[in-house]
Amino acid sequence: MGLDDLNSGLGLWTRRRLLQMGAAGAVTLSAVDLAKAAEATAHHSMMEVPFAKREPRVALIGTGGRGTSLLGLLLAADAQMVALCDIVKEKAGHAAGMVEAAGQKKPELYTDGPHHYQALCQRKDIDLVIVATPWSWHYEMAIAAMKNGKDVAIEVPGVTTMEECWSIVRTSEETRKHCMMLENCCYGYNETLILRMVHGGEFGDLLYGEGAYIHDLRDELFSTKGEGLWRRTEHTRHDGNLYPSHGLGPVANYMGIQRGDKFGHIVSMSSPQRGLDKWRKDHLQPGDPRWAEKYICGDMNTSLIKTAKGLTITVKHAVSSPHPYDRINLIAGTKGIFEDYPPRIYIEGVNKEDTFGSLDEWKKYDHPLWSRQGEIAKKVGGHGGMDFIMLYRLLECVRNGIAPDMDVYDCAAWSAIAPLSYTSVARGSAPVEFPDFTGGKWEKRAVSAIATQA
Numbered sequence: 001m002g003l004d005d006l007n008s009g010l011g012l013w014t015r016r017r018l019l020q021m022g023a024a025g026a027v028t029l030s031a032v033d034l035a036k037a038a039e040a041t042a043h044h045s046m047m048e049v050p051f052a053k054r055e056p057r058v059a060l061i062g063t064g065g066r067g068t069s070l071l072g073l074l075l076a077a078d079a080q081m082v083a084l085c086d087i088v089k090e091k092a093g094h095a096a097g098m099v100e101a102a103g104q105k106k107p108e109l110y111t112d113g114p115h116h117y118q119a120l121c122q123r124k125d126i127d128l129v130i131v132a133t134p135w136s137w138h139y140e141m142a143i144a145a146m147k148n149g150k151d152v153a154i155e156v157p158g159v160t161t162m163e164e165c166w167s168i169v170r171t172s173e174e175t176r177k178h179c180m181m182l183e184n185c186c187y188g189y190n191e192t193l194i195l196r197m198v199h200g201g202e203f204g205d206l207l208y209g210e211g212a213y214i215h216d217l218r219d220e221l222f223s224t225k226g227e228g229l230w231r232r233t234e235h236t237r238h239d240g241n242l243y244p245s246h247g248l249g250p251v252a253n254y255m256g257i258q259r260g261d262k263f264g265h266i267v268s269m270s271s272p273q274r275g276l277d278k279w280r281k282d283h284l285q286p287g288d289p290r291w292a293e294k295y296i297c298g299d300m301n302t303s304l305i306k307t308a309k310g311l312t313i314t315v316k317h318a319v320s321s322p323h324p325y326d327r328i329n330l331i332a333g334t335k336g337i338f339e340d341y342p343p344r345i346y347i348e349g350v351n352k353e354d355t356f357g358s359l360d361e362w363k364k365y366d367h368p369l370w371s372r373q374g375e376i377a378k379k380v381g382g383h384g385g386m387d388f389i390m391l392y393r394l395l396e397c398v399r400n401g402i403a404p405d406m407d408v409y410d411c412a413a414w415s416a417i418a419p420l421s422y423t424s425v426a427r428g429s430a431p432v433e434f435p436d437f438t439g440g441k442w443e444k445r446a447v448s449a450i451a452t453q454a
């Protein structure tokens with residue numbers, strides 16, 4: 001491998017910069033960065049790699065709340081369901097009933113314990129595996145799917161550690177199989193419209209953005225079924241942003257993260273944790289085993305990300321205090337600003353001075369996916385239709401042999417926010433650098449396919 005090959009993996013460190021730095025600088029680089037670069041360029045990128053064109057045979061692992069919701073939407077989009085897996089037989093059985101009610105053959109069920117998904121992944125008649133299990137299972141299920149020759153789509157928040165982020169990238173590159181995160185908020189009506197406005201130049205040069213997951217989940221976290229069985233535990237493990245991608249994904253798309261820009265570094269800080277303690281005090285009987293838990297995740301985590309090109313992003317996470325639902329979904333540039341919840345827009349020279357206007361005036365930027373599929377999306381539902389649009393689009397990409405809109409590099413970079421925020425919080429909000437999962441290819445990459453669809 002020559003120096004130029006290595007430079008393609010180094011991204012910012014061009015041959016000229018290496019020479020300008022002189023021998024001493026180059027020695028430092030060769031010790032650390034060149035090794036990383038060699039590793040990053042060891043495999044071919046999965047950017048813009050099309051799915052093998054076919055009518056995908058689909059399997060679903062995890063038939064709980066989210067899994068059955070996704071299944072209903074997959075069936076509405078005529079996906080062919082081959083196999084279902086859950087550790088709870090009744091849940092898998094209920095989901096199988098949904099498949100049969102849609103007129104399909106009864107899918108094969110995998111319900112013999114927590115590792116039975118491996119047998120599902122070994123089947124030869126599956127092309128695409130959807131993973132909707134608790135967070136701690138996403139990684140190993142994604143790896144098993146790819147290593148057995150399947151494309152895989154995992155639920156948010158993707159994977160949970162930096163090692164897992166690197167591992168899904170390497171496994172996707174080695175196996176040539178896609179690993180994407182099912183970040184449904186990127187397909188919301190407002191989000192897709194604003195993305196097209198950004199690319200239409202309506203906001204000018206972008207400056208800053210803001211995203212959030214503010215959702216009062218206290219009842220759900222203490223439930224004795226569904227997410228209450230596992231999600232509260234995450235609040236005993238980490239202090240930071242546990243669930244960043246709903247707010248961040250759309251803003252990353254507006255800014256072209258991995259497509260001309262990249263996350264540079266993050267600083268993160270958390271408020272005190274009070275919400276889950278208070279809920280427990282108000283609702284639990286003495287002697288309840290949940291009194292033994294120690295919650296360490298601050299009720300409001302605020303992280304700031306600086307991109308390589310200097311833009312700033314605020315990401316918030318708050319699920320354990322009273323607050324109406326809010327993803328903020330803000331993007332601002334030299335010509336104007338959009339902010340959601342409720343949606344409002346101000347474009348200089350268009351809207352009355354100092355006054356927000358309505359998004360309804362920008363319907364010419366309606367996304368083609370919503371123009372084509374919006375009616376059915378609203379009818380079948382899934383967070384106002386965006387879940388259907390996401391799955392319809394995923395199936396469309398496979399059916400037509402197109403690269404996925406969101407790939408393993410997006411999955412790794414968006415997943416990385418959580419562990420990097422934990423590190424920053426633990427270090428007193430010190431800045432923490434993002435790695436470059438793309439091996440330097442982020443800078444020259446074309447804009448997101450969601451933005452450019454006609």
Ligand SMILES: NC(=O)c1ccc[n+]([C@@H]2O[C@H](COP(=O)([O-])OP(=O)(O)OC[C@H]3O[C@@H](n4cnc5c(N)ncnc54)[C@H](O)[C@@H]3O)[C@@H](O)[C@H]2O)c1
Nearest residue numbers: 062063064065066067086087088114132133155156226227
């Ligand atoms: N994108 C969204 O809007 C959205 C909404 C809700 C949940 N989610 C995500 O979906 C995932 C699932 O959440 P949920 O609300 O459905 O939780 P849930 O607890 O209702 O469902 C999880 C299911 O996984 C099963 N499971 C657990 N371990 C398993 C294993 N080893 N093998 C097979 N099955 C196993 C459980 O029995 C359960 O049925 C989570 O990652 C969550 O963050 C995303």
